[in-house]
Amino acid sequence: xxxxxxxxxxxxxxxxxxxVRQILIGEKRGFGKMNTRDKILESALHLFDEKGxxxxxxxxxxxxxxxxxxxxxxxxxxxxxxxxxLQESFCxxxxxxxxxxxxxxxxxxxxxxxxxxxxxxxxxxxxxRPNVVIFYHGLKNLSEDxxxxxxxxxxxxxxxxxxxxxxxxxxxxxxxxxxxxxxxKALFGMCNWTYMWLDPEGPMTPGQxxxxxxxxxxxxxxxxxxx
Amino acid sequence: xxxxxxxxxxxxxxxxxxxVRQILIGEKRGFGKMNTRDKILESALHLFDEKGxxxxxxxxxxxxxxxxxxxxxxxxxxxxxxxxxLQESFCxxxxxxxxxxxxxxxxxxxxxxxxxxxxxxxxxxxxxRPNVVIFYHGLKNLSEDxxxxxxxxxxxxxxxxxxxxxxxxxxxxxxxxxxxxxxxKALFGMCNWTYMWLDPEGPMTPGQxxxxxxxxxxxxxxxxxxx
Numbered sequence: 201x202x203x204x205x206x207x208x209x210x211x212x213x214x215x216x217x218x219x220v221r222q223i224l225i226g227e228k229r230g231f232g233k234m235n236t237r238d239k240i241l242e243s244a245l246h247l248f249d250e251k252g253x254x255x256x257x258x259x260x261x262x263x264x265x266x267x268x269x270x271x272x273x274x275x276x277x278x279x280x281x282x283x284x285x286l287q288e289s290f291c292x293x294x295x296x297x298x299x300x301x302x303x304x305x306x307x308x309x310x311x312x313x314x315x316x317x318x319x320x321x322x323x324x325x326x327x328x329r330p331n332v333v334i335f336y337h338g339l340k341n342l343s344e345d346x347x348x349x350x351x352x353x354x355x356x357x358x359x360x361x362x363x364x365x366x367x368x369x370x371x372x373x374x375x376x377x378x379x380x381x382x383x384x385k386a387l388f389g390m391c392n393w394t395y396m397w398l399d400p401e402g403p404m405t406p407g408q409x410x411x412x413x414x415x416x417x418x419x420x421x422x423x424x425x426x427x
Numbered sequence: 428x429x430x431x432x433x434x435x436x437x438x439x440x441x442x443x444x445x446x447v448r449q450i451l452i453g454e455k456r457g458f459g460k461m462n463t464r465d466k467i468l469e470s471a472l473h474l475f476d477e478k479g480x481x482x483x484x485x486x487x488x489x490x491x492x493x494x495x496x497x498x499x500x501x502x503x504x505x506x507x508x509x510x511x512x513l514q515e516s517f518c519x520x521x522x523x524x525x526x527x528x529x530x531x532x533x534x535x536x537x538x539x540x541x542x543x544x545x546x547x548x549x550x551x552x553x554x555x556r557p558n559v560v561i562f563y564h565g566l567k568n569l570s571e572d573x574x575x576x577x578x579x580x581x582x583x584x585x586x587x588x589x590x591x592x593x594x595x596x597x598x599x600x601x602x603x604x605x606x607x608x609x610x611x612k613a614l615f616g617m618c619n620w621t622y623m624w625l626d627p628e629g630p631m632t633p634g635q636x637x638x639x640x641x642x643x644x645x646x647x648x649x650x651x652x653x654x
Contacts, residue, residue, distance in 0.1 A: 252481065254482060382631070382635075386640055386643055389623075392620060393615060393620055394616070412610065413609070415605070416610060416647040
């Protein structure tokens with residue numbers, strides 16, 4: 201079973217690593233050739249992460265990106281629009297297409313799909329911690345209409361996982377006496393919580409974590425063999 | 428299998444509910460006879476939750492508690508000391524003794540203990556959301572020495588869960604090819620994440636959630652019967 205960590209983790213030389221990450225998971229940063237909009241987003245991302253959203257000024261974001269305040273306002277009407285752009289990008293642009301490809305790959309069984317999705321989920325949370333923190337903690341700072349957009353995209357994301365669990369039930373592989381919503385929330389909790397405790401530089405790799413999670417979770421879902 | 432929700436949930440009349448909660452889970456608030464220190468903590472808890480730690484002033488906390496600024500400083504040298512008191516109290520005073528009692532109850536099998544502990548964990552996260560938010564998001568605002576104290580207490584808390592999982596392995600009930608640290612982190616992720624999505628006033632009760640979590644998680648841990 202491949203792991204995103206094994207393919208795009210820190211064992212590769214940085215430039216190759218960045219290339220592989222761009223190809224595999226659509227990551228756009230880290231090439232030194234970012235356009236101005238991306239530089240502003242990158243600067244905001246790290247300032248929001250270090251200082252918090254409310255403690256970060258537009259002046260600081262502009263300075264961090266090496267642009268004037270006029271340059272900032274050319275791309276974003278307000279600080280809140282940057283927060284929304286970061287949320288939307290993390291929520292969907294980089295990830296939704298990738299997990300859809302796994303879910304639609306009919307060469308894989310539902311259990312194999314789930315293993316890959318769990319692996320992707322853990323890898324994403326560990327390797328993109330600043331985005332994750334802003335995604336989970338910053339939602340309350342958006343306006344109602346923007347929260348609605350993010351929640352709809354998040355629901356599409358979660359529905360892909362629920363669909364794979366449903367396929368496993370329909371094939372008779374998984375138990376059918378579970379509430380699929382609760383099962384998928386259990387899966388997201390298990391994977392997403394890694395951003396709270398897993399050190400990307402620590403001894404345990406995201407791949408090791410997701411292998412254990414997958415075994416535990418998929419064994420919990422699988423029908424027991426009769427004694 | 429009992430549920431904390433069934434015993435102390437919203438179905439009981441408020442006063443009886445508060446009494447049961449105080450007896451069973453050591454909750455101190457909600458009686459209208461709080462001492463001044465607790466009033467200050469309660470005021471800070473709700474302001475930190477609504478406005479965030481940095482956006483809340485000592486003046487506002489004092490006003491919310493109905494005390495003068497002098498009264499505030501009689502109990503807490505700084506705003507940071509309140510944050511620490513809230514963290515410490517949530518982390519240990521209300522909960523550690525309760526889960527230790529479950530872990531030490533030898534009338535229960537390891538699987539039964541785990542079910543009760545998962546139930547307690549979900550109930551705590553859903554019913555004490557403001558404390559939970561401050562506990563998880565506020566740690567970074569404490570000084571290094573205070574973070575160390577909280578982390579040690581949190582480790583004691585987690586060790587109780589790991590101990591029960593170890594008992595299950597030693598009895599031959601649970602598989603022995605899992606890393607217990609990863610397994611316990613999976614459990615905490617699954618349960619703790621509920622504060623992000625479970626509406627205490629929604630149709631699903633904490634008891635229903637924890638029953639599904641327990642079944643999924645404990646089935647995942649249990650040795651399969653041979654075919």
